[in-house]
Every structure is written in structure tokens, then in C-alpha cells.
Amino acid sequence: MIELIYAGVFYILLSIVLIYRVAKGPNVVDRAVASDSIDIMTSVALILFSLYSGRGIYLDIALIIALLGFIGTVLISRYLEGRL
Amino acid sequence: MRIIVDIFLIFGCFFAFAGTVGIIRMPDSFCRMQSSTNIATLGTLGAVLGGAVYSFWSGNIGTGVKVLVIGMFIVLTNPIAGHAICKAAYKYGIRPDKKFVCDDYGRDIADGK
Numbered sequence: 001m002i003e004l005i006y007a008g009v010f011y012i013l014l015s016i017v018l019i020y021r022v023a024k025g026p027n028v029v030d031r032a033v034a035s036d037s038i039d040i041m042t043s044v045a046l047i048l049f050s051l052y053s054g055r056g057i058y059l060d061i062a063l064i065i066a067l068l069g070f071i072g073t074v075l076i077s078r079y080l081e082g083r084l
Numbered sequence: 085m086r087i088i089v090d091i092f093l094i095f096g097c098f099f100a101f102a103g104t105v106g107i108i109r110m111p112d113s114f115c116r117m118q119s120s121t122n123i124a125t126l127g128t129l130g131a132v133l134g135g136a137v138y139s140f141w142s143g144n145i146g147t148g149v150k151v152l153v154i155g156m157f158i159v160l161t162n163p164i165a166g167h168a169i170c171k172a173a174y175k176y177g178i179r180p181d182k183k184f185v186c187d188d189y190g191r192d193i194a195d196g197k
Contacts (some may be wrong), residue, residue, distance in 0.1 A: 007093040014104045029173040033120045044131045073165040077172035
């Protein structure tokens with residue numbers, strides 16, 4: 001199943017394209033949203049690579065990356081709102 | 085089996101591509117936020133369902149269940165993050181474009197103060 005690797009590389013290329021928005025974004029919200037999307041796409045690419053290589057450890061890493069991305073986004077939004 | 089997995093993967097890749105183009109090309113912060121939720125729901129769901137079908141079909145039940153749990157976690161937590169960061173953006177002082185039609189949330193904040 002080489003298509004899993006193709007899809008994972010496509011997701012990683014899309015997240016490399018999103019670094020442009022992180023670097024250029026006019027304000028902080030654009031950067032936070034783009035980095036949250038990069039987190040999620042990295043997690044999906046890790047899932048696909050884990051299914052290709054047959055090792056279960058990458059699934060745990062993908063779960064941790066998704067969880068930390070969610071916590072980071074909520075934390076940044078609380079800080080911007082002024083309630084942290 | 086391979087064709088079903090390929091259809092799911094192409095579905096996910098198409099929606100992730102559409103969301104990336106939206107984040108790069110949209111004119112406004114709130115429009116970019118809406119495109120990013122497109123990545124996190126449909127783009128994730130396609131790849132995760134494809135991976136789960138592949139893993140169930142090849143006999144790894146535990147791996148498939150774990151993949152489904154990760155996908156369900158991402159799909160459930162993304163709207164919470166979206167709402168939080170949208171509200172934070174509005175309170176931080178970021179406003180939409182000039183062609184904005186109705187501004188209910190600004191009216192609510194003005195009434196609250």
C-alpha cells in the first residue's frame with residue numbers, strides 16, 4: 001500500500017506551504033490558526049506512516065501531537081481574551 | 085479494498101488542499117479561520133476513515149480502533165478551539181472587512197458594557 005505514503009507526503013507538503021502563512025500572517029490569530037492546522041496535518045501524516053510501516057508507536061505520537069495542538073490553541077485564545 | 089481506501093484518501097487530500105488554498109488566499113482573518121476548520125474536519129476524516137478501513141481489512145483491530153479514536157478526538161475538539169479563537173480574535177480587536185453585512189456579536193458586547 002504505497003498510497004498511504006503518497007497521501008502522507010502530500011499532507012506534509014501542504015503543511016510546508018502553510019508555514020508561509022505562519023511567517024507572514026498580519027496578526028497573531030492567523031499565526032495561531034495556521035499552526036493549529038499544521039499540528040493536525042502532521043498528526044494525520046503520522047497516522048498514515050504508522051499504518052504503512054506497521055508500528056504502533058507512531059499512533060501514540062500522533063495522539064499526543066493532536067492533544068498538544070488543541071491545548072495550545074485554547075491557551076493562546078484564553079491569553080488573547082485576557083482571562084488567563 | 086484498495087480502491088475504497090484510495091477513494092477515502094483522495095477525498096481527504098482534496099479537502100486538505102482546498103483548506104490550504106483558502107488559508108493562503110482568503111482576504112480576512114475570519115475567512116481564514118473558516119478554511120482551517122475545513123482542514124481539521126473533512127481533511128482529517130477522509131484520511132482517518134481510509135486508514136481505519138485499511139487496518140480493519142488487514143486484521144489489526146486494535147490499530148483501527150486507535151485510529152478511529154484519534155480521528156474522533158480531532159473532529160470533536162476542533163470546533164471548541166475554533167469558537168475560542170474566534171471569540172478571542174474579536175475581543176482582541178480584529179474586525180472583518182468593510183463589506184461585512186451584519187455584526188451581531190459587536191452589538192452584544194456594546195450592550196454588555
